[in-house]
Amino acid sequence: MGNKAMQTNEKTETQDMAVSAEPQALASGDSTESMVTAEPRKKADIAIDIQNLNAWYNHCEFQVLHDITLRFEKNKVAALIGPSGCGKSTLLRWINRMNDVVNGAVVEGGLRMGDLDILANTTDAVDLRRRIGIVFQKPNPFPKSIYDNVAFGPRLHFNISKSELDELVEWSLKKAALWEEVKDRLKKSALGLSGGQQQRLCIARAIAVGPEVLLMDEPCSALDPSSTSKVEDLIYELREQYSIVMVTHNMQQASRCSDTTAFFFEGRLIETGETVDVFGNPKEKQTEDYVSGKFG
Amino acid sequence: MKSFDADSRKLANRKLIDQLFRVLCLLAAGMVVLVLVILIGTICGSATRSLTLETGLPRLVNDTGTSRYDGVTCENRPRIGILQGTGPAGSSATIYAEDETGKQRAVGSGLPRGDGSFSITCEELVDGGYQIWFVITDSDGNELETSRPIRILIDTLPPAGLEFDVSTLGDRILVEGELSSFVVGGRGIEQNARVELKFQDDQGNSLGPIEAKIKQGSGWRIPKTNLQRLDTRPASKKQQGTLTVTATQHDLAGNAQPDVSIDLKLDRSGAGQADLVNTFKDDRIDLSALEIETLRPTNLETFLTSHHYDNAPEVSGIFRALVGSMFLCIVCAMFTIPIGIGTAIFLEDFRPKNRILRLFHSFVQLNISNLAGVPSIVYGILGVTAFVYMFNLFPARTVDSRPKYEFGTNYFYQLETLGGQYVTIPCTDKQKTTIELTEPITAYGDEGEFTLNVVDSSSGLSEDERYATVRRGKKASIVDSEHHWYYLSVPFGKSFLAAGLTLGLVVLPIIIIASQEAIRGVPNSLREASMGMGATKWQTVRNIVLPSATPGIMTGTILALSRAVGEAAPILAVMGGVLAVIPKNLMENSSALPILIYKWAKDASRGFHSLSAAAIVVLLLLLLAMNSVAIVIRYRAERKGK
Numbered sequence: 001m002g003n004k005a006m007q008t009n010e011k012t013e014t015q016d017m018a019v020s021a022e023p024q025a026l027a028s029g030d031s032t033e034s035m036v037t038a039e040p041r042k043k044a045d046i047a048i049d050i051q052n053l054n055a056w057y058n059h060c061e062f063q064v065l066h067d068i069t070l071r072f073e074k075n076k077v078a079a080l081i082g083p084s085g086c087g088k089s090t091l092l093r094w095i096n097r098m099n100d101v102v103n104g105a106v107v108e109g110g111l112r113m114g115d116l117d118i119l120a121n122t123t124d125a126v127d128l129r130r131r132i133g134i135v136f137q138k139p140n141p142f143p144k145s146i147y148d149n150v151a152f153g154p155r156l157h158f159n160i161s162k163s164e165l166d167e168l169v170e171w172s173l174k175k176a177a178l179w180e181e182v183k184d185r186l187k188k189s190a191l192g193l194s195g196g197q198q199q200r201l202c203i204a205r206a207i208a209v210g211p212e213v214l215l216m217d218e219p220c221s222a223l224d225p226s227s228t229s230k231v232e233d234l235i236y237e238l239r240e241q242y243s244i245v246m247v248t249h250n251m252q253q254a255s256r257c258s259d260t261t262a263f264f265f266e267g268r269l270i271e272t273g274e275t276v277d278v279f280g281n282p283k284e285k286q287t288e289d290y291v292s293g294k295f296g
Numbered sequence: 297m298k299s300f301d302a303d304s305r306k307l308a309n310r311k312l313i314d315q316l317f318r319v320l321c322l323l324a325a326g327m328v329v330l331v332l333v334i335l336i337g338t339i340c341g342s343a344t345r346s347l348t349l350e351t352g353l354p355r356l357v358n359d360t361g362t363s364r365y366d367g368v369t370c371e372n373r374p375r376i377g378i379l380q381g382t383g384p385a386g387s388s389a390t391i392y393a394e395d396e397t398g399k400q401r402a403v404g405s406g407l408p409r410g411d412g413s414f415s416i417t418c419e420e421l422v423d424g425g426y427q428i429w430f431v432i433t434d435s436d437g438n439e440l441e442t443s444r445p446i447r448i449l450i451d452t453l454p455p456a457g458l459e460f461d462v463s464t465l466g467d468r469i470l471v472e473g474e475l476s477s478f479v480v481g482g483r484g485i486e487q488n489a490r491v492e493l494k495f496q497d498d499q500g501n502s503l504g505p506i507e508a509k510i511k512q513g514s515g516w517r518i519p520k521t522n523l524q525r526l527d528t529r530p531a532s533k534k535q536q537g538t539l540t541v542t543a544t545q546h547d548l549a550g551n552a553q554p555d556v557s558i559d560l561k562l563d564r565s566g567a568g569q570a571d572l573v574n575t576f577k578d579d580r581i582d583l584s585a586l587e588i589e590t591l592r593p594t595n596l597e598t599f600l601t602s603h604h605y606d607n608a609p610e611v612s613g614i615f616r617a618l619v620g621s622m623f624l625c626i627v628c629a630m631f632t633i634p635i636g637i638g639t640a641i642f643l644e645d646f647r648p649k650n651r652i653l654r655l656f657h658s659f660v661q662l663n664i665s666n667l668a669g670v671p672s673i674v675y676g677i678l679g680v681t682a683f684v685y686m687f688n689l690f691p692a693r694t695v696d697s698r699p700k701y702e703f704g705t706n707y708f709y710q711l712e713t714l715g716g717q718y719v720t721i722p723c724t725d726k727q728k729t730t731i732e733l734t735e736p737i738t739a740y741g742d743e744g745e746f747t748l749n750v751v752d753s754s755s756g757l758s759e760d761e762r763y764a765t766v767r768r769g770k771k772a773s774i775v776d777s778e779h780h781w782y783y784l785s786v787p788f789g790k791s792f793l794a795a796g797l798t799l800g801l802v803v804l805p806i807i808i809i810a811s812q813e814a815i816r817g818v819p820n821s822l823r824e825a826s827m828g829m830g831a832t833k834w835q836t837v838r839n840i841v842l843p844s845a846t847p848g849i850m851t852g853t854i855l856a857l858s859r860a861v862g863e864a865a866p867i868l869a870v871m872g873g874v875l876a877v878i879p880k881n882l883m884e885n886s887s888a889l890p891i892l893i894y895k896w897a898k899d900a901s902r903g904f905h906s907l908s909a910a911a912i913v914v915l916l917l918l919l920l921a922m923n924s925v926a927i928v929i930r931y932r933a934e935r936k937g938k
Binding site for chain 2: 098101130133134138140141142143144156202209
């Protein structure tokens with residue numbers, strides 16, 4: 001763990017993710033990408049593209065996100081940090097439209113995954129959620145066997161034979177670094193696993209359906225330090241295959257295992273950029289106060 | 297690792313199924329609202345007189361062998377109520393009877409009551425078979441309506457032999473020391489001859505002579521009321537005693553035949569122990585056998601397996617009622633569980649977004665608990681309105697109208713051959729209630745199918761031939777029907793299907809509330825996990841929510857069903873207090889344990905009180921067993937979850 005090499009991508013410029021400091025500037029859309037780096041990124045490298053996103057709860061009574069413009073890159077780990085209630089989780093839940101089912105949740109703005117307009121009415125949320133997996137704060141394995149937990153998603157989505165399913169379950173569990181620990185008790189209830197194991201099981205479950213993006217909502221906050229380190233290692237590994245967006249309250253965690261960081265405060269995106277920059281050389285006063293532990 | 301592609305057809309199917317179940321759950325909730333609306337309607341008095349608890353018109357039903365059937369309350373004076381006759385002012389109804397010799401006569405007539413209904417009591421009919429029908433005529437004498445004839449058999453005679461209602465006798469001797477409710481009957485040699493009975497016990501108490509006339513069919517009976525004066529209380533502490541019954545027959549010339557007497561043993565040692573065993577020996581007055589012994593404690597096997605419930609306590613049992621209750625419970629469960637769980641899912645997981653549906657959602661939610669508080673008798677009336685009569689949307693059931701829509705039944709014409717045998721002829725067109733026989737036809741008798749001959753003159757036929765022959769022009773009416781096990785009719789009428797559905801309405805809110813609690817208890821994180829992996833709402837409900845909520849749902853459901861098993865009021869309202877045989881199809885009446893308990897408890901005889909208590913124990917054990925099942929299911933599901 002923690003061997004966080006800053007894999008500086010030459011295309012990644014600080015400004016690229018800092019556009020939202022003045023979100024109005026982008027109001028007219030892509031054509032006025034004045035704030036984007038001089039070397040425009042190819043679309044293929046962007047996993048999730050957020051443009052001027054506003055979100056409300058309670059039928060527009062309470063605005064949680066103000067004009068967020070942000071991009072998550074492919075095969076990178078992006079950390080969203082900020083004090084509680086600043087809208088990080090809401091953003092995450094809009095990315096795979098989990099908030100669809102929340103009564104009174106309203107959103108507007110641009111939210112795209114590649115060519116797909118996530119928020120469009122025509123977009124199929126059910127299929128979208130297969131492509132954008134989510135792992136929650138508290139480990140929430142189904143009260144089924146370990147095997148059935150992982151097989152749940154593939155059974156929903158694929159026409160898959162028994163042997164292929166076995167293979168896929170093994171692959172997912174290996175990928176989630178859980179295989180060695182559970183291979184002898186696949187048919188046992190998942191509720192018998194430890195917290196850390198349960199969380200890795202949830203990750204295995206999420207990757208079994210072959211998502212492109214993995215959203216993690218404080219994946220380690222309910223875990224002890226050793227489980228946390230295992231999950232963090234795992235997150236770092238998974239970056240090879242998936243784009244990961246992670247919400248965390250743990251500054252060290254953000255600095256350890258993310259490539260880029262976005263700092264939210266009271267529903268606004270304050271600062272975003274390479275993790276080293278955000279933590280080492282924050283441009284905004286609020287960011288500096290937060291990362292140095294003066295508040296939050 | 298090989299990568300898999302999501303199957304788009306599977307996705308489409310999944311979403312279709314999701315929508316389907318959304319609609320189903322919505323419909324389930326819709327039924328709940330329907331119940332509410334009807335309930336309010338019923339309460340507000342939309343239950344008009346046509347929705348009274350009475351069924352059908354002249355309440356004479358075809359029966360065989362006895363006069364103890366619906367509507368014939370006097371032994372030989374059938375009371376005929378025309379409950380839905382809507383005769384205009386000035387109209388009148390006349391009852392006609394045709395006896396076995398083909399003689400027709402009017403046996404009663406009457407004017408409509410204020411609500412247009414008739415209630416007419418026939419004049420006394422002597423024993424024998426009759427076809428009875430009624431005709432409604434207007435003030436000018438024009439026939440407005442003629443009913444289908446019904447075959448009835450008036451039989452006021454007790455079975456052969458001296459019949460003692462001994463159980464009652466025993467009881468009363470011990471408790472009040474009086475002979476009462478004591479029926480003595482038998483057969484004599486000659487019609488109109490007299491029989492005199494004397495009773496004497498070993499204490500010197502005596503009663504009699506009491507006279508009876510031998511009626512047509514050579515039977516006689518002494519009414520109960522004449523027998524209430526014999527005090528057989530022991531004057532001494534003597535436990536054992538005898539009661540001597542002496543019968544003397546006087547022929548028509550007034551000559552007394554030799555006496556016949558029996559000694560009945562009396563045992564006064566304790567309640568329920570009186571023992572009367574004896575027989576008449578002389579066959580001049582054919583007083584052949586006393587069938588029933590006494591109040592002996594019923595053994596458990598008899599109690600559980602006996603089909604009888606109103607003979608003597610010692611041969612009565614709860615079998616019919618137990619099976620009937622189970623049938624009711626099954627109907628109730630099959631109706632309630634899907635709707636209840638569907639509604640609970642709708643309320644908890646399929647919360648609609650549409651504005652109107654949201655209103656509907658809160659309306660249902662608000663009223664579930666109100667419905668749970670409605671007294672069951674109100675549901676009973678609702679059941680009568682909704683299931684028995686179906687709001688009279690279909691033509692009302694009258695004596696000559698069979699249910700409007702029927703499925704799975706055969707009708708028969710019944711007629712008597714020259715040889716006195718009753719045979720049936722299958723009916724193909726049920727609109728044709730009467731046929732006239734002009735040529736040989738296939739008929740069914742005791743020995744199965746045969747060809748019924750039609751002749752102009754019965755002379756010259758052998759005895760055997762007469763049994764398969766009728767006179768040309770003989771008329772036969774539909775009097776008999778045979779229902780298959782899958783027989784269904786609309787409206788349901790007084791049936792255990794209707795009763796089961798009504799019970800279902802009583803427990804529906806309970807099941808919904810319990811299921812809702814159980815579904816609410818499933819952590820939201822599990823739903824999110826499932827949704828987050830791309831499961832549809834229904835898949836989440838089906839795979840995650842329902843399995844986790846099953847123990848709670850099961851417990852609630854079984855508790856609700858055990859309430860249904862113990863519920864008496866709705867059954868009384870829908871089926872009446874009849875204790876029918878075990879139903880052969882959904883449209884028949886059935887018995888139920890609570891009704892049996894009620895019937896036994898109000899019986900005068902103390903023996904039945906004990907049976908009633910025993911039946912209560914059985915009912916409670918049944919409920920206990922059901923609740924145990926609920927506990928076991930819950931326990932196992934909980935263990936499985938760990």
